[in-house]
Amino acid sequence: MEYRRTAVIKLDTPEGADDSLRETVEQFKHCANTASEWCWHGDDGYHVISKAKAERALYDQLRDETDLTANLVQKGIRRAVEAVKSGVERLKRGENTSQPHFSADSAVYDKRSATFHRDHVSLSTVDGRVECDYILPDDSETPPTKYVSDEGFEFRMAHLQYRDGDWYLHASMEKVEADEETPESESKHRTVLGVDLGVNNLAVASTGRFWSADEFNHWRREYEKRRGSLQQCGSRHAHENIESVGQKEYGRFEIHLHTVANELIVEAVENDCSHIVFEDLTHIRENIPGATWQHVWAFRRLYDYVEYKAEEHGIEAVQVDPRNTSKRCSTCGFTHDNNRVGEVFECQKCGYKNHADYNASKNIGLQYLRRRQNADDGGAPVDVRLNRGTLNVSGEYVPPASTEA
Ligand SMILES: [Zn+2]
Incomplete structure (x- = not known):
C-alpha cells in the first residue's frame, strides 16, 4: 500500500537568498506563461497538450531567455501543458475557460533541481544552489514534522511558494514499502x-x-461527407464552415x-x-x-x-x-x-x-x-x-x- 502526503514546510532562507529565489520564481513563471500562450493558441489551430511537443518548440528559446537550469525550464513548460490540458477538458465538457495564466509566486522542483534532506533543502536558483533550513514545529506527531522526520516517507517533488513575505515548500511525500527501499537500478529487467x-x-x-x-473509418467518412456537402454549397462562408466542421x-x-x-x-x-x-x-x-x-x-x-x-x-x-x-x-x-x-x-x-x-x-x-x-x-x-x-x-x-x- 502506497500513500502520499503533502508537507507544507516553512523555510528559513539565508541572507541574500531572497533575491535569488524571487528571480528564480519570476523566470519560472515566464516559462510557464510563454508555454501557456503557445500551447493555448496551438499548432495548426489545435491546443497543444503534448509535453514533448511543447518542449521541442520552446525549450531552446526559454533556455536562452532565462538563467534557469534545464530541469526548471522543463518543469515550467510542463506546468503550462498540464494547465492547458485541464482547460481543454473543460472545453470538451462545454464549460467556460480561457488561456491559463500563472501569477502566483511558485516554482516546481523535483529531485534533479532540489536535494531534499530531513532538516533542509538545497534548491537550484538563477544564482546557483541555495540551502534553506526547515522551520518545523517541535511536536513530532504533528504534520509536517511527522512526515518530514519519518524515513518511511520519501520526498518526490515540491512546489516552492512565496506568501506574505515567507517562503514555503509544499513537498509531496510518499510512503515507501519496506521491499521498495532498495533503489531500483537502471539494470532493472x-x-x-x-x-x-x-x-x-x-x-x-x-x-x-x-x-x-x-x-476511425466512420469518423473519416463523416468528415469527408460534411466537407463535400459544404464545398458544394459554394458560399463565401464555405471555407469557414469547413474549418469549423x-x-x-x-x-x-x-x-x-x-x-x-x-x-x-x-x-x-x-x-x-x-x-x-x-x-x-x-x-x-x-x-x-x-x-x-x-x-x-x-x-x-x-x-x-x-x-x-x-x-x-x-x-x-x-x-x-x-x-x-x-x-x-x-x-x-x-x-x-x-x-x-x-x-x-x-x-x-x-x-x-x-x-x-x-x-x-x-x-x-x-x-x-x-x-x-x-x-x-x-x-x-x-x-x-x-x-x-x-x-x-x-x-x-x-x-x-x-x-x-
Ligand atoms: Zn520464421
Missing part, C-alpha cells in the same frame, strides 16, 4: 509492449490485443483516441511493462500503404496521448526504426516480401503463421530490444510481452511463470 499502427487495425499490441479502425469532428475523434491511449496504458500496466514501443512516426505515411493524412494525424495524436499518460505510471513511450517490421518473422527473423500477404503473415522459412499486424507488433518490441542490447548500460535484459509469456531478444519464447494449464 525491462519488459516492453510493442504496438503496431495500421489502416485495418488502428493499433495492435504484442499481447494480442487489437483496436479496430472502425471508429473540422474542429468539431476532430474533437469527437480525439475522445476516441484518448480511450485507445488509456486502454494501451492499462495493457502495459497490467502486463508489468516498463516501455511502450511504437514505430518511428516521422515517415509513417510512406511506411504504411494506404495511410492518409488523417491516419498520420491520428497516429501522432495517439502517440502523444500515450506518451504523457504513460509518464504518470512511470512507463516510457519510445519510437523505433520501423524497417522490415511487417516483413520479418518474429519467430525466426527471416525477412522476405512474400512473408506477408494482406493481413496474413506466414514465414516462408519456418512456417510461423499469424495475423500480420500482430507479427509486426512483436517485431516493433524486438526492435527496441536490439537497440537496448547495443546500448552502453551493460545490456540490461529486455523482453517483449506477449499474450502468454515473453519473447527475448533472440526470439526465444519464455512461457509464463504461472502454472496455469
